[in-house]
Amino acid sequence: MTLALSIKQLRKSYANGFEALKGVDLEVAEGDFFALLGPNGAGKSTTIGILSTLVTKSSGRVQVFGHDLDTDPLALKRCIGLVPQEFNFNQFETAQNILTTQAGYYGIKLKDARVRAEELLKQLGLWDKRDVASRMLSGGMKRRLMIARALMHRPRLLILDEPTAGVDIELRRSMWEYLTELNEQGTTIILTTHYLEEAEQLCRNIAIIDHGCIVENTSMRALLGQLSKETFLLDLKETQSVVPELEGYPAQLLDECTLQVQVEKHRGLTDLFTQLSAQGIEVLSLRNKSNRLEELFVSLVEKNLSGDQA
Amino acid sequence: MSTELKSNLVALQTIVYREARRFLRIWPQTLLPPAITMVLYFVIFGNLIGSQIGDMHGFTYMQYIVPGLIMMSVITNSYSNVVSSFFSAKFQHSIEELMVSPVSPHTILIGFVMGGILRGLGVAVIVTLLSLFFTDLQVHNLTITMVVIVCTSAVFALGGFLNAVFARNFDDISIIPSFVLTPLTYLGGVFYSIDMLGPFWKTISLANPILHMVNAFRYGILGVSDIDISVAIGLMLLTTLILYVVCVRLLISGRGMRT
Structure with missing residues (x-):
C-alpha cells in the first residue's frame, strides 16, 4: 500500500x-x-x-x-x-x-x-x-x-x-x-x-x-x-400528555406530538411499534434525532474529556 | 537546466508580472502622484526659485536638481511598492499562496525586489520625460547612471521588504517613509551641494546614504559630484548584499508569516 x-x-x-x-x-x-x-x-x-x-x-x-x-x-x-x-x-x-x-x-x-x-x-x-x-x-x-x-x-x-x-x-x-x-x-x-x-x-x-x-x-x-444505540424522533398523530410506558425503550416527550426514543441496536424497532400500537398511539413519521456519526463523535469526545479529567 | 530552476524561473516571471500588474492597475495611486509632485518641484524650485539662485557646478539650478528629484522618486516608489504589496499580501493572507508553493525564498525575494525596481524605473522615466519640458538633459555616463539607479532601487525595495516583514499594521508601513526616508532624502543633497555646508555639517552629511546615491546619479547625468563615485557605488552594492542576506533569512525563517 x-x-x-x-x-x-x-x-x-x-x-x-x-x-x-x-x-x-x-x-x-x-x-x-x-x-x-x-x-x-x-x-x-x-x-x-x-x-x-x-x-x-x-x-x-x-x-x-x-x-x-x-x-x-x-x-x-x-x-x-x-x-x-x-x-x-x-x-x-x-x-x-x-x-x-x-x-x-x-x-x-x-x-x-x-x-x-x-x-x-x-x-x-x-x-x-x-x-x-x-x-x-x-x-x-x-x-x-x-x-x-x-x-x-x-x-x-x-x-x-x-x-x-x-x-x-x-x-x-x-x-x-x-x-x-x-x-x-x-x-x-x-x-x-x-x-x-x-x-x-x-x-x-x-x-x-x-x-x-x-x-x-x-x-x-x-x-x-460501534454505534450501540440511536435516538429517534417520532411524530405522533394525536397529542399526548404523559410519556407512554415503553419497556426497554427510554423515552421522553419533547412536545405534545413528538416522542424521543432511545433504541439499542440489538432491540430493533419492531417491538417499539408493537408497544405503541398496543397503547393506541399512531406514528406519522420517524427520523434520526442526529446524524449517526454525530452521536459517535460526541460520545468519543466526551469519553476523551472524562479521561482527561480523571 | 534543472526542472527546479525552470520552475523557479516561471515563478519569478509570475511574481514580477503580478507586481507590475498591481502597480499599473492602481496607476492613479502609484504613477500619477510622483508625476504631479515632480512637476510642482520643477515649477517652484526649478523655475521660480531656481532662476534667482544662479549656476551650481556650472549647471543651471534646474539642471542641478533634476537628477536628485529623479532619485527621490525612485527611492520613494521602489520602497513603497514592495512595502505595500508585501504587507497587503500578509494582511489578506494571500502570502500563504506563495508560502505553500514550491517557490524558493530567493525567487520570492527577487520577484518582489524586481517589482519595486520596475516601478522605480517606470517613475524615473516619467519624471525624466517631464523634466525635459523644463530643461535640457544629457547623460554624461549611461553605465554609471543605470548601475546607480538600479542599485538604489534595489536597496530601497529590499528596505521596503524588511519593513513589511516586521509591520503589524498599516501604521507600521508609513513610519519609515515619513520619519526616515523623507528627511534623509531632503538632507541628501537633492537641492544643494554639500560644499555649501560648514565642515561639521558636511561631515555629518556624509553619513547619509542617500547623499551618496544622489551624487552618484548626478555624476552619471551631469558629470559632477560632491563625493567619490567608486565609494558610493561600493556602498550601494554592499548595502544591497547585506539587505538581501537579511531579507532572505527572514523569509526562510517565515518571520511574521509562519507560526
Whole structure:
C-alpha cells in the first residue's frame, strides 16, 4: 500500500506554552477519501498547517508520498493542494488571474495555465465570473475558487479544511459530487468538516482528533458499527400528555406530538411499534434525532474529556 | 537546466508580472502622484526659485536638481511598492499562496525586489520625460547612471521588504517613509551641494546614504559630484548584499508569516 501521508509523533507547542499536538500518528493511503474530525481547537488546522508548511512543527516526522517535510520540502509541496478554511486570495485580483498566478508558482507557464484555468473555472461553474474581482464573488463562489486554485497544479493529495462552511445545501451537494469524482480519478483527499453528514457521505476512513491526540482512527464502516444505540424522533398523530410506558425503550416527550426514543441496536424497532400500537398511539413519521456519526463523535469526545479529567 | 530552476524561473516571471500588474492597475495611486509632485518641484524650485539662485557646478539650478528629484522618486516608489504589496499580501493572507508553493525564498525575494525596481524605473522615466519640458538633459555616463539607479532601487525595495516583514499594521508601513526616508532624502543633497555646508555639517552629511546615491546619479547625468563615485557605488552594492542576506533569512525563517 502506497501512503499518501505518514505522520509520526507530530508535536506542536506554541510560544505561550500551549501544546496543540501531543504526538499525533496518522497514515492515509493513496486514493483514500479521509476525514479528520475534531471539535474546535482540537488540532485539525494545526496538523494541516504543518503539512502545508504554514505552521512549524516542534518535533515529529511528516512524509507526503515519501517526500519528507524536513529533507525534501519542495517535492512535498508539489504533491499537495490546499483549500484553507479562510479566504486567502488577493481580493483585488480576478478569478482567472488568481488561478494563473497560482499555477505560475508551481512552474506552469502562462499559456498552459490559461488552459487549465478555463477547464477548472468551467467545471466549477465560475467561467462567467472569470474577469470579476474576487471580492465581488459570493461566499459559495469564493469557496469554489479556492478549490479550483488548489487543483491548478494537479496535486496528488488535496487537503480541504472545512470547504463547505457557509455554503448552501444545493451547492454543498454539488461540491460533494465534484470531490467524489475527483477522488475516483485518483486524487487522495483529506477533509476536515463540522458537517458530520458530509464526512459520513464522502469518506472511507476517519480519524478523530481531540486535545491534540488521535482518539479514533478507523474505517467509517467500522466506526459506525460501534454505534450501540440511536435516538429517534417520532411524530405522533394525536397529542399526548404523559410519556407512554415503553419497556426497554427510554423515552421522553419533547412536545405534545413528538416522542424521543432511545433504541439499542440489538432491540430493533419492531417491538417499539408493537408497544405503541398496543397503547393506541399512531406514528406519522420517524427520523434520526442526529446524524449517526454525530452521536459517535460526541460520545468519543466526551469519553476523551472524562479521561482527561480523571 | 534543472526542472527546479525552470520552475523557479516561471515563478519569478509570475511574481514580477503580478507586481507590475498591481502597480499599473492602481496607476492613479502609484504613477500619477510622483508625476504631479515632480512637476510642482520643477515649477517652484526649478523655475521660480531656481532662476534667482544662479549656476551650481556650472549647471543651471534646474539642471542641478533634476537628477536628485529623479532619485527621490525612485527611492520613494521602489520602497513603497514592495512595502505595500508585501504587507497587503500578509494582511489578506494571500502570502500563504506563495508560502505553500514550491517557490524558493530567493525567487520570492527577487520577484518582489524586481517589482519595486520596475516601478522605480517606470517613475524615473516619467519624471525624466517631464523634466525635459523644463530643461535640457544629457547623460554624461549611461553605465554609471543605470548601475546607480538600479542599485538604489534595489536597496530601497529590499528596505521596503524588511519593513513589511516586521509591520503589524498599516501604521507600521508609513513610519519609515515619513520619519526616515523623507528627511534623509531632503538632507541628501537633492537641492544643494554639500560644499555649501560648514565642515561639521558636511561631515555629518556624509553619513547619509542617500547623499551618496544622489551624487552618484548626478555624476552619471551631469558629470559632477560632491563625493567619490567608486565609494558610493561600493556602498550601494554592499548595502544591497547585506539587505538581501537579511531579507532572505527572514523569509526562510517565515518571520511574521509562519507560526
